[in-house]
Amino acid sequence: xxxxxxxxxxxxxxxxxxxxxxxxxxxxxxxxxxxxxxxxxxxxxxxxxxxxxxxxxxxxxxxxxxxxxxxxxxxxxxxxxxxxxxxxxxxxxxxxxxxxxxxxxxxxxxxxxxxxxxxxxxxxxxxxxxxxxxxxxxxxxxxxxxxxxxxxxxxxxxxxxxxxxxxxxxxxxxxxxxxxxxxxxxxxxxxxxxxxxxxxxxxxxxxxxxxxxxxxxxxxxxxxxxxxxxxxxxxxxxxxxxxxxxxxxxxxxxxxxxxxxxxxxxxxxxxxxxxxxxxxxxxxxxxxxxxxxxxxxxxxxxxxxxxxxxxxxxxxxxxxxxxxxxxxxxxxxxxxxxxxxxxxxxxxxxxxxxxxxxxxxxxxxxxxxxxxx
Amino acid sequence: xxxxxxxxxxxxxxxxxxxxxxxxxxxxxxxxxxxxxxxxxxxxxxxxxxxxxxxxxxxxxxxxxxxxxxxxxxxxxxxxxxxxxxxxxxxxxxxxxxxxxxxxxxxxxxxxxxxxxxxxxxxxxxxxxxxxxxxxxxxxxxxxxxxxxxxxxxxxxxxxxxxxxxxxxxxxxxxxxxxxxxxxxxxxxxxxxxxxxxxxxxxxxxxxxxxxxxxxxxxxxxxxxxxxxxxxxxxxxxxxxxxxxxxxxxxxxxxxxxxxxxxxxxxxxxxxxxxxxxxxxxxxxxxxxxxxxxxxxxxxxxxxxxxxxxxxxxxxxxxxxxxxxxxxxxxxxxxxxxxxxxxxxxxxxxxxxxxxxxxxxxxxxxxxxxxxxxxxxxxxxxxxxxxxxxxxxxxxxxxxxxxxxxxxxxxxxxxxxx
Numbered sequence: 001x002x003x004x005x006x007x008x009x010x011x012x013x014x015x016x017x018x019x020x021x022x023x024x025x026x027x028x029x030x031x032x033x034x035x036x037x038x039x040x041x042x043x044x045x046x047x048x049x050x051x052x053x054x055x056x057x058x059x060x061x062x063x064x065x066x067x068x069x070x071x072x073x074x075x076x077x078x079x080x081x082x083x084x085x086x087x088x089x090x091x092x093x094x095x096x097x098x099x100x101x102x103x104x105x106x107x108x109x110x111x112x113x114x115x116x117x118x119x120x121x122x123x124x125x126x127x128x129x130x131x132x133x134x135x136x137x138x139x140x141x142x143x144x145x146x147x148x149x150x151x152x153x154x155x156x157x158x159x160x161x162x163x164x165x166x167x168x169x170x171x172x173x174x175x176x177x178x179x180x181x182x183x184x185x186x187x188x189x190x191x192x193x194x195x196x197x198x199x200x201x202x203x204x205x206x207x208x209x210x211x212x213x214x215x216x217x218x219x220x221x222x223x224x225x226x227x228x229x230x231x232x233x234x235x236x237x238x239x240x241x242x243x244x245x246x247x248x249x250x251x252x253x254x255x256x257x258x259x260x261x262x263x264x265x266x267x268x269x270x271x272x273x274x275x276x277x278x279x280x281x282x283x284x285x286x287x288x289x290x291x292x293x294x295x296x297x298x299x300x301x302x303x304x305x306x307x308x309x310x311x312x313x314x315x316x317x318x319x320x321x322x323x324x325x326x327x328x329x330x331x332x333x334x335x336x337x338x339x340x341x342x343x344x345x346x347x348x349x350x351x352x353x354x355x356x357x358x359x360x361x362x363x364x365x366x367x368x369x370x371x372x373x
Numbered sequence: 374x375x376x377x378x379x380x381x382x383x384x385x386x387x388x389x390x391x392x393x394x395x396x397x398x399x400x401x402x403x404x405x406x407x408x409x410x411x412x413x414x415x416x417x418x419x420x421x422x423x424x425x426x427x428x429x430x431x432x433x434x435x436x437x438x439x440x441x442x443x444x445x446x447x448x449x450x451x452x453x454x455x456x457x458x459x460x461x462x463x464x465x466x467x468x469x470x471x472x473x474x475x476x477x478x479x480x481x482x483x484x485x486x487x488x489x490x491x492x493x494x495x496x497x498x499x500x501x502x503x504x505x506x507x508x509x510x511x512x513x514x515x516x517x518x519x520x521x522x523x524x525x526x527x528x529x530x531x532x533x534x535x536x537x538x539x540x541x542x543x544x545x546x547x548x549x550x551x552x553x554x555x556x557x558x559x560x561x562x563x564x565x566x567x568x569x570x571x572x573x574x575x576x577x578x579x580x581x582x583x584x585x586x587x588x589x590x591x592x593x594x595x596x597x598x599x600x601x602x603x604x605x606x607x608x609x610x611x612x613x614x615x616x617x618x619x620x621x622x623x624x625x626x627x628x629x630x631x632x633x634x635x636x637x638x639x640x641x642x643x644x645x646x647x648x649x650x651x652x653x654x655x656x657x658x659x660x661x662x663x664x665x666x667x668x669x670x671x672x673x674x675x676x677x678x679x680x681x682x683x684x685x686x687x688x689x690x691x692x693x694x695x696x697x698x699x700x701x702x703x704x705x706x707x708x709x710x711x712x713x714x715x716x717x718x719x720x721x722x723x724x725x726x727x728x729x730x731x732x733x734x735x736x737x738x739x740x741x742x743x744x745x746x747x748x749x750x751x752x753x754x755x756x757x758x759x760x761x762x763x764x765x766x767x768x769x770x771x772x773x774x775x776x777x778x779x780x781x782x783x784x785x786x787x788x789x790x791x
Contacts, residue, residue: 001375001376001377001378001382001453001683001686001687001690002374002375002687002690003374003376003680003683003684003686003687004374004684004687004688004691005374006374069374244767248767248768248769251769252768252769252770259770259773260769260770262763262767262769262770263769263770263771263772263773265756265759265760265772267769268759268760268763268764268769269756269759269760269763271763271767271769272758272759272760272762272763272766272767273759275701275762275766275767276701276704276705276762279677279681279698279701280673280674280677280678280681280701280705281677282684283676283677283678283679283680283681283683283684284673284676284677284680286374286680286684287676287680289374290374290375290376293374294375304669305672305673305676308669308670308672308673309673309676309677312670312673354662354666356669357665357666357668357669357670358662358665358666358669360665360669360672360673361659361664361665361668361669361672362665364645364672365645365649365657365659
């Protein structure tokens with residue numbers, strides 16, 4: 001029994017943490033927030049150089065060939081500092097999708113570029129407000145040409161290629177589209193968290209190549225999103241932990257009524273509850289990491305568990321971090337709002353909390369009763 | 374990261390499994406599974422007799438008190454082996470609830486503070502379940518503020534060195550079935566409250582000890598009031614120095630937090646099973662969106678507790694000591710049990726008010742609803758546990774204590790505050 005990361009994995013954590021402390025201070029996040037930049041290109045190039053973008057990509061496709069536990073470690077560290085880079089889109093989603101279902105040609109063409117940070121992939125599934133359903137897919141592919149609109153697409157404005165869910169003669173299928181092709185137009189969207197950009201992608205007869213079997217799009221997308229839910233769960237966990245640390249530090253430093261505010265039970269208990277939600281999320285995330293790394297049969301349940309638990313924790317910690325800081329916490333100058341933005345944006349990435357809550361119980365009731373014990 | 378045993382752990386598990394398979398009281402299995410709060414729910418047999426029989430059997434085979442040294446009747450096993458034993462003992466482990474306070478809290482205190490002679494006399498019968506202990510700490514005026522206790526111990530005037538005890542304890546689990554009690558008293562009211570305390574142990578059948586069961590909100594009586602009228606205790610039954618009772622009590626409290634709350638269930642498997650069976654508008658309750666949302670929230674708390682426990686085991690296996698972060702077990706389980714029971718009754722509609730054998734799962738959720746308020750108080754209230762997390766885990770400052778350096782006799786009490 002060992003539900004913990006190994007010494008080597010924790011060493012990688014320290015290495016990534018040092019790198020990010022140097023290269024991704026809050027000022028780097030703010031630069032993306034306060035300018036038209038969609039991401040921090042230098043930081044992304046640095047991560048590629050460090051080898052972490054290709055952590056879970058096999059060496060034959062230009063990756064480092066470590067594994068998913070290592071990618072989980074990286075994800076947590078990126079989440080802690082709110083790294084404004086398209087790792088979730090390009091690595092957790094696009095690369096994972098290609099690894100799961102891509103053709104040899106697609107893998108050989110794109111994976112080495114993803115690992116090297118030379119190409120960015122994005123995940124273009126959504127079309128409308130509300131829960132995503134197969135009947136809501138309006139995009140279509142006919143004769144290898146894609147038509148339709150996808151929105152919002154995380155990192156859609158900076159991506160080199162998109163993985164798009166579209167109907168062909170066989171039902172919803174996944175297609176790979178080179179975004180430099182004719183027939184592609186993009187528009188940057190205004191959002192609650194500009195540190196991870198969103199775009200609207202419009203396709204008008206853009207060339208598209210099938211990923212996986214025709215009509216298998218929903219199935220593959222579900223598998224990919226489950227895997228990504230665990231990795232994004234680690235980002236949420238990192239963010240939750242950092243928000244709690246910020247609140248704790250402030251509660252120790254700020255004096256009111258002649259005392260440190262952390263000595264008041266109202267504050268102390270709020271912080272204790274933040275610790276509880278972050279700890280439950282951490283434990284669930286470790287379970288998810290194990291399922292992801294071993295491709296366990298429990299992966300779908302583990303993924304939904306991580307998703308619900310980590311979403312709870314990050315939102316809980318980020319909002320109460322502002323509350324602990326009082327009025328200062330709501331100023332632009334303090335970093336609290338950066339975490340608040342990201343916590344709410346990530347709560348919606350991959351589908352809303354209620355969607356995943358429903359999915360978790362659906363999966364549990366579909367047979368795996370033991371998972372409830 | 375893996376959930377597998379090492380070869381040594383697997384061998385130990387195999388040995389334990391074989392012994393339990395051959396020796397467990399299997400005729401009690403179904404009844405134990407139905408019981409909401411351990412063996413105290415047994416109806417077909419006297420719960421104390423059943424508990425003693427199982428404990429004796431374990432002791433004779435060397436499976437009692439796995440964390441104690443062999444010379445005191447224990448098993449001298451590693452923390453991981455204890456965990457494996459617990460997993461394999463499963464539902465039969467609830468039979469040992471009667472001994473948790475004695476073996477989990479009083480025993481370690483005796484082990485740390487008593488003379489060798491007393492240790493050899495007291496510990497083996499406690500390990501084997503022949504004798505039951507209770508913990509005489511809380512008082513009507515001092516629950517969470519434990520050091521505010523008023524039960525007096527004064528030296529007998531006959532020069533024997535004996536102590537005379539007068540006062541009252543409350544919330545004493547199992548006092549009515551206990552042979553021994555661990556008793557904290559005030560020996561000096563003229564110094565600050567933590568400084569004037571002294572710890573003793575005594576026979577519960579000592580003259581002048583009166584045990585009165587408390588009828589609880591759920592109708593059961595697991596706790597008692599215990600009255601002391603001129604109870605005489607020899608000085609040899611003192612643990613630690615005169616005035617050092619607080620220090621001694623910390624041994625007990627530290628062990629209490631390790632004993633209670635580790636591996637607690639938040640009740641989710643029962644609720645989930647019920648929602649699979651129950652119907653809403655002709656469809657299984659689990660298909661209802663509102664039900665799913667609540668269920669999912671309970672599910673991730675249950676699973677978070679489970680894997681938090683596994684992380685603690687992982688730390689144990691690396692030789693680390695579980696710390697105050699384990700306070701979250703009871704904190705989360707207690708409030709979740711209460712919410713979950715309320716939700717289960719909500720699903721039962723107006724019939725949820727009925728608590729009998731015909732209620733879903735023979736009234737398990739009704740029992741849970743009526744018992745769970747106590748879970749949130751006993752062994753450290755939610756508020757105390759949050760303080761522990763805030764102060765010992767997060768490093769926040771302690772609460773301001775206005776009575777800190779005040780002689781105990783000058784501390785305002787109810788009625789004197791004005």
